[in-house]
Amino acid sequence: MSRVKTAGALNKYLHLPLVLTAVFILINAGVYLLNTRAGILVSGGLVIYIILILVIYGRQRENMLNDLVTFATQYGQVQRKLMMDLALPYAITDDRGKLLWFNDAFAELTGKDRKSFRKSIASIFNGMSPDKFPARDQEIEYETVYNRRDYRIQIKSVVLDDLIDNSQILERDDQEESSMLYAFLLFDETELNNYIQKYEDETMVCGMIYMDNYDEAMESVDEVRRSLLTALVDRKINKYFQDLDGIVKKFDKDKYLIAMRTRTLNELKGLRFNILDDVKTVNIGNDMAVTLSIGIGANNGSYNRNFECARMAIDLALGRGGDQVVLRDGDSITYFGGKSQAVEKSTRVKARVKAHALQEFIEASEKVVIMGHKMMDIDAFGSAIGIYRASRTLNKRAYIVVDSPTITTKPFIDEFENNPDYDSKMLLDVHEAKEMVDDKTLLVVVDTNKPDYTECEELLHRTGTIVVLDHHRQGNNYIRNAVLSYIEPYASSACEMVAEILQYFAEGVKLKSIEADALYAGIMIDTDNFMSKTGVRTFEACAYLRRGGADVTRVRKMFRENVDDYRAKGETLSNAEMYRDHFIISVCPSGNLESPTIVGSQAANQLLNIKGVKASFVLTEYKNVIYISARAIDEVNVQIIMERMGGGGHLNMAGAQLPKVSVEEAVRRLKRVLDATIEGGDLE
Known part of the structure; x- marks a missing residue:
């Protein structure tokens, strides 16, 4: 022990006699000044004191250090004994998860021999791989189940750099990352979780x-x-x-x-x-x-x-x-x-009530702005025209937001743009609409109830008076701040709903022939030429529009296709792939097409004509977004499938939009959703 030195507080205590000796020497000098004989006497006593201190310090120092080392050794053994007998399971692993040491509680829990078992902790607790261990000087917790009991595992990282640097037998490679051990402490929370579950169940x-x-x-x-x-x-x-x-x-x-x-x-x-x-x-x-x-x-x-x-x-x-x-x-x-078709209501009381409420909101507003969904189709445009006519009947300024019309809508838009009977500014783009809408504007949203599907979502935040008219089923994401929301999934189209409203609006609204054409066209397109989602009220609305001047022949001429669209539709049909015997999936080419999504939806309708097909899905890539058109007749609920892909719609007509994905990835996602829906029993 001759090379061991004391330090810290112990060293200060051991040097205290030396300090006292210096004090006594000063006192002795003061005594000499007062009395020489007394000073000599005190000096003799001081010499004897110094001799005794040096003898005791010299002889007892080694014994004292031996006692200190013995105490430290025994203290370490006590600590080790306490850790070994700790009631909580405790273990230490290296940075690869290999067990280095664990206490008796851990051995009893796992049934492993403490002296011989040195495998990875992942072999005991599934999923406890090193990539889940905490970073330097961090602590994390995991919950796991072992032997039918719930455990919370607390993992703490222990950095060994300082220990290695102070060691005389180990040396750390400076190029290597910090050496670490991991301490695992297990808490049995089975009873606590049982009480929590019991509380939640009650x-x-x-x-x-x-x-x-x-x-x-x-x-x-x-x-x-x-x-x-x-x-x-x-x-x-x-x-x-x-x-x-x-x-x-x-x-x-x-x-x-x-x-x-x-x-x-x-x-x-x-x-x-x-x-x-x-x-x-x-x-x-x-x-x-x-x-x-x-x-x-x-x-x-x-x-x-x-x-x-x-x-x-x-x-x-x-x-x-x-x-x-x-x-x-x-x-x-x-x-x-939600697997059955929505039931058509025979009463029109609700339509009459909504019509009167809408009339009050229009009368209380300075101007009316009507907005549909992105890539406005004829159903959205036709219903917007109906609300436009209602607003003009009440002598209110009215405007329609048209920023991205489809090929089916363009012929009808041209009829209004080149018509002297209509204001040249009745159709607004998004930029003009933002300048037009203020807190005194009534904003009417037609043919959609999702804010992110509207032509311009920002308009919803520029006014507090919003009316929603739609025939699509609501999802989690819908316009929540509407003062009037009229959503009827049983309706064939938004145009049908607007046509009903117009009959109760201000003692009837007199439509012009091109306005009746637009509304009639919207119903015709959304019902696939009256082959799906048609009811008594659908035909009653069409009868009202026919009386208003709608011409079937004129509407049909406007829907004639160009040769590129016809060829693209044919290619879509020829590339169709049968999936799981009853589903057909195809991709619509979007090159050289003005409105490829419309062609895709039309192809999806035609694919239903194939025997044995319960549902059809056509994917179209347009402006870095994959548009999915889903169609069914009556055996499959395609709305559920599209909702699981982030979209929505009706039981037999739905869709979804997948931004920033490839067509191949979109097809894989669709197949995975189909598999999961079929296996979950939610499809039919």
């Missing part, structure tokens, strides 16, 4: 149930049986939820309030809300099956907030056509069902 979930077609179903059955039909539906709903420990309270002839636990909600998810199909089996001679819409609010912070979210969810379910469940779970929205 929280209350609120929901609302509406009968979509109550009036229509009642009218389809004999009057004496109507009460029986209602009773059977009530019994079906009550028994279904009571069997799952839920509560049902009917508060209107066709409306119910439900309350249940989160555990019940999870069971309903597993059953995929088969109550929707069960209710349809109720039949006592009624020609029309009863369908339900269900809105549920869960995990929104309070019971009151859950109820508000349930109300928003039921509105969304009805806006998507009914016969489905919309679950608003926190910030996420999930859809179940």
Whole structure:
């Protein structure tokens, strides 16, 4: 121990006698000044004190250092013993995850021998690879399941640079990265998670149930049986939820309030809300099956907030056509069902109410700006023309935003641009519209309810008075600040909806022939020449337009194709690929085409004429965006497929847009979505 030296606070304590000796010498000098004999006496005592201090320090120093080393060794063994007996599993690995040391608790948990097991920790805990380890001087946590118990693993990095630099037997390569060990500490959180899960399972979930077609179903059955039909539906709903420990309270002839636990909600998810199909089996001679819409609010912070979210969810379910469940779970929205065609309402009360409300908003505004979706088609343009005529009937200035028309729209636009009966500024581009719209402008959005699909999304933020008229189903992303929203998925087209509104608007609106042509053309295109999504009200709207001067021959001439479009459509049909026996996928060439997306949608319609095809998908690349046109007749819900690709639409007519992807990647994504949808049982 002769080469070992003391340091720090211990060194100061050991040098204290030397300091006291210096003090005593000064005192001795002072005594000499007062009395010489006393000073000599004190000096003798001081000499004896110094001799004793030197003897004790010299003889006891080595023993003291030996005791200190012994204590440090024993202290390290105590620490090691404590770590070994620590109740929490603890382990140390190298930078590759190889186990170097672990305590008894870790050995008992894993069943590994502490002296011989030196494999990677990843062999014990799946996925615990070195690429997931924390960086220098950092700490991270992972959750895992081992032997059916939940563990939270805390991983801390330990840098060895200083230890290696101070070592006499190790040397660090300066070119290498820092050497590190990793400490693993495991916390068993099984009981905690069980209590958390139990708490979450017991929280209350609120929901609302509406009968979509109550009036229509009642009218389809004999009057004496109507009460029986209602009773059977009530019994079906009550028994279904009571069997799952839920509560049902009917508060209107066709409306119910439900309350249940989160555990019940999870069971309903597993059953995929088969109550929707069960209710349809109720039949006592009624020609029309009863369908339900269900809105549920869960995990929104309070019971009151859950109820508000349930109300928003039921509105969304009805806006998507009914016969489905919309679950608003926190910030996420999930859809179940929605596989049947939206039921056409026989009553026009709603159209009349919306017409009167729209009239009030137009009268209260200085000017009206009408906007459709990007790449405006004839349905958007025709419905915009209808709103334009309504505004002009009330002597209000009106403008239509047209920035990117398609080839089908261009002939109709030319009819208005070159017509002296119309203001030369009635059609605005996006730049002009931004200057036109202010807080006193009524902005009417037609044929879309998604803000990012509109011709200019910025206009939605320039005014607080927005009206939305659309026939597409609502999704998670919709225009939320509209003062009036009229969305009817059962309608064939936006033009049909506008034609109905015009009949109740200011005691009727007198249309000009070219305006009636535009509205009629919109209905004709969206129904594929009246072959799909047509109902009684569709033909009634067409009859109104015919009385207004619409000419079928004139409209047909405007839809004639040029030779390039015809050839591109033929190439699309010839390149079609059958997928999983019932789906057909093709790519529409976009070169030399003015509006390739229109050609693609037309080709998708024609592909349905092939025997055995349940749905067709045509992909078109245009301006670095892949446009997908999806079509079906009645066996497949293409809306669900397109929603999973970020789009939407109707059961038999939908689409999606994929920016910044190649056609090949878009086809692969579509096939993956088709596979997942088929395997999940959500397609039909």
